[in-house]
Structure formats: C-alpha cells, structure tokens
Amino acid sequence: MDQFRMPPSRSARETVYAQLRDRILSLDLPPGTALSEKEASLSFGVSRTPVRESFVRLAQEGLVQVLPQRGTFVSLIDSELVEEARFMREQLERAVIRLACESFPAERLVALEDNLRAQRESMARQDDKRMFELDEAFHRTIFEGCRKLNTWAVLQSMNVHLNRSRLLRLVTDHAWSHLYAQHERMAQAIRDRDAETADRVMKEHLTLSITDLSMLKMKYPHYFQ
C-alpha cells in the first residue's frame, strides 16, 4: 500500500553534506574559503552535530581541510591530483571500452544509440546542461554494459577533483559537435568490435576534454596549492 513515495526528507547530515558539496564543486565556495561549524549550523538551521559529520565526509573526499582548533577551509586545488585523476580516468575508460568491444549486451547498445539521438536533439536546442547529462550517461552506459558500475562510481569520485568547477566545463562547452562525433565513432567501434579504434578515439576524447590547467592557474592563482 506504499504507492505514495516517502517524502525525500533526507537526514539533516545528508542535506548539509549534499549542499556544501555542490557549493564547493560549483566554486560558489571558492578554494580557501573559511567554513565554520557554527556558522554553517546557523545558516542551515541545524545543530553543529550534522554539520560536523558532513565536514568529516568532505574532509575524507579531500574537499575541505580541517585544522584542529583553527578552522575548516575549502581545499585548494592540487594540480598533481587533478592530473592523476585525468590519468586514472583515461586508463580506466580505455580499458573498459576495449572490454566493450569484446562483448556488449545488445540492449545497452540500443541505449547508446538512443542517447546519441538525444544528444543530436540537445545540440540543436543548444541545451548545454542536458548535453552534460547525456555525455555522462553515455560513458556510464558503456561501463554498465561491461558490468563495471563500481569502477564508474570510483571515477565519479575522481571527477570531483577534475571538475572543481564549471570553469573547466565552460572551455569544452563549445566543442559539443566534436565530442558528439567521437561518441558516434565509439558506439560504431563497439558495434564493429573494433577495440583498436575504440581505444584510440577514447584516448583522444579524454585528452581533448581536459583543459590545460596552467591557464586556470594563471587566472586564479590563489585557488591552487
């Protein structure tokens, strides 16, 4: 009889955590910003306890740095970490698409094709936000077809350090048609079981989509370590 969905009503900790995370990733809370348990608890209207527990989680993900008895600060961007995140993503995505060329469920292949169709429509509408979602879903579907969803989850936590902002995203925003073409070629390679092509396209795809950090470092030096 529970056809009525429970009210979302996540725990206070979850709410605080999710919102802080969003604000950090969107640079609404820029690197270096001082946080404060008390201040946060007041603005969220909860006690310090759930705020503290959120800080513990964020600290473990490397998004904030807690200095005992001094304060809690949004982490500066660590270029080495960003580069390694890119490295890991490249290696794992290439390995998985090679797997996909060995065996891939037909039904997931259909999902890729549906996704490509949706990408064309979103491009026509210049709906960038939707394109981001579809881009992510496209890659996710490949992992799904290879039964590597845990790997995908790990990659997502890496991405936290890659797109610590829409800054990095904005640079790629204007290359949608290029990225779409690569997606097309990937899907085709999986159909053709052509691992070599798939691997090559994926490598290009991922090296292109990551911008040179040095530019950002010049523009926002105080955001970096």
Add this chain to the structure above:
Amino acid sequence: MDQFRMPPSRSARETVYAQLRDRILSLDLPPGTALSEKEASLSFGVSRTPVRESFVRLAQEGLVQVLPQRGTFVSLIDSELVEEARFMREQLERAVIRLACESFPAERLVALEDNLRAQRESMARQDDKRMFELDEAFHRTIFEGCRKLNTWAVLQSMNVHLNRSRLLRLVTDHAWSHLYAQHERMAQAIRDRDAETADRVMKEHLTLSITDLSMLKMKYPHYFQ
C-alpha cells in the same frame, strides 16, 4: 627547541577509526557483525561522538553499513566490488609500469634494487610479514618514480576491499619465490625500457596474486553478499 617529539596522542576519533578499521580488515570483526555506538564508546572509553564520526568515515569507505534507527553492521563482502577492485588495480598498475619504461629516475631504480635484495633476505628468513611490506613497497616505488603517488593512494583504498583479511593473503603466502621472480623481471624491464615485457609480467603478476573468490565464498558463505 622542540627537539622532543610530540606525543602521538591522535584525536579520539582517529584512534577509534584506526582500530575499528584494523579489526574489520583483519576479520577480527567479521562481515555482518553488529556494531553499536554505545557499546563501542564504552569499550574505547570515549563518548559516542567520536565513535559516530568514525562510523561516518567507515561507512563512506564501504566498510560498515549504517541502517538508521536499526543498527550499524560490518559490510558483507561484495564479490562484484572485489572483482572490480582487482580490475582497476590491474589496469592502473599496467599503465604505470608502461610509463616507467619510458622514463624512470635512476635513484628510484636503485631503490627497486635495494628492495629486491631485501626481499631475498626476507625469503631466506621466511619472514612473511616483512615480505608483505616489501612487496607493497616495491609497487609503491614504481608509482613514486612515475610521480603517481595519488594514484597509488587510490589503489590502496581499493585494496581495502581486496584483502578484507589475511585469508586472501594466506593463499598467496607460499608463492613468494614466484612473485619475487616476477618482481625481478619487472625491474629488469624498466631498466631495459621494455614496456611490452613489463606490461605482460605485471598482468600475470596481478592475475596470479588474486585468488579465486568462489573458494572463499564456499567456505564462508555468510561473509558474502
């Protein structure tokens, strides 16, 4: 004038976290065990707060599962997660050793050789514990030489799910001489800049060192999901 080292005196949270983690990984707290904030706080002699915060960290690492208002339990071993952890480790270690064959600092190569010498000595002494440490240090040194220490750190957190115990370890214990021989060949391949050999040996090395889970699943079915 601070030539005297500070007493370690980690925070209560850190202490509780580290010990719980150890006990879970060593199967001293087997999968499925019910934990309790209150019980843990009593046994550690601290209040529930640092215990709760430890639980938050452990939950994020997937070592415990918190069911609101029901209890906190040591996570069951997820075979899919274990297999994917193995997969990720293989891909990343192979990618890094290929990098090492392109360029590797002479000084780190010396470290590898010193490590190999120490491995020979430990094998002679049948010092398994030391061999584990040296094995780990060997792989770590390769990552270090490629400036991929963050990647190594990520791998370490994967390993949590791989060796959720010395059970898996024990199986490999008797193959030290084989593993040592592979280490030798890896170091040689790095010296020779022979990426193909290095990649092949590393692949064998990692597929061999991981035991078939199904055996463990048979023996301890209630530890698995």
Add this chain to the structure above:
DNA sequence: ACTACCATACTTGTATGGTAGTATGGAACA
C-alpha cells in the same frame, strides 16, 4: 617606539541527554 603579556573571542573536539524509529518477546485472543 617596541616588546611581552594577557584577556577575549574565536575555532574544533568531546560528553551527554533527549527524540523518534525499529526489533523483539510475551500476553491476550481467535
């Protein structure tokens, strides 16, 4: 003018009591 000191207002760390949801065992009932 400069330095050492110290009160004060922060910060995070820890302890504890109360709240609400959940499992369980026994009693009442069919």
Add this chain to the structure above:
DNA sequence: TGTTCCATACTACCATACAAGTATGGTAGT
C-alpha cells in the same frame, strides 16, 4: 496452536553544554 497487539529495550539521530587549543587586539612595561 496460531495470530495480533503492545510494552519494552534497543538503535541511530540530533541538540546542547562544556573543554581545550589558537588567533588577535589592547595594554602595561621597557
């Protein structure tokens, strides 16, 4: 015998109070 209900004893969640370390600005002494 089998089922339903409910008191009770748990659980994690949250709020609050206190403890302890740190930065800062003012003040007294040199």
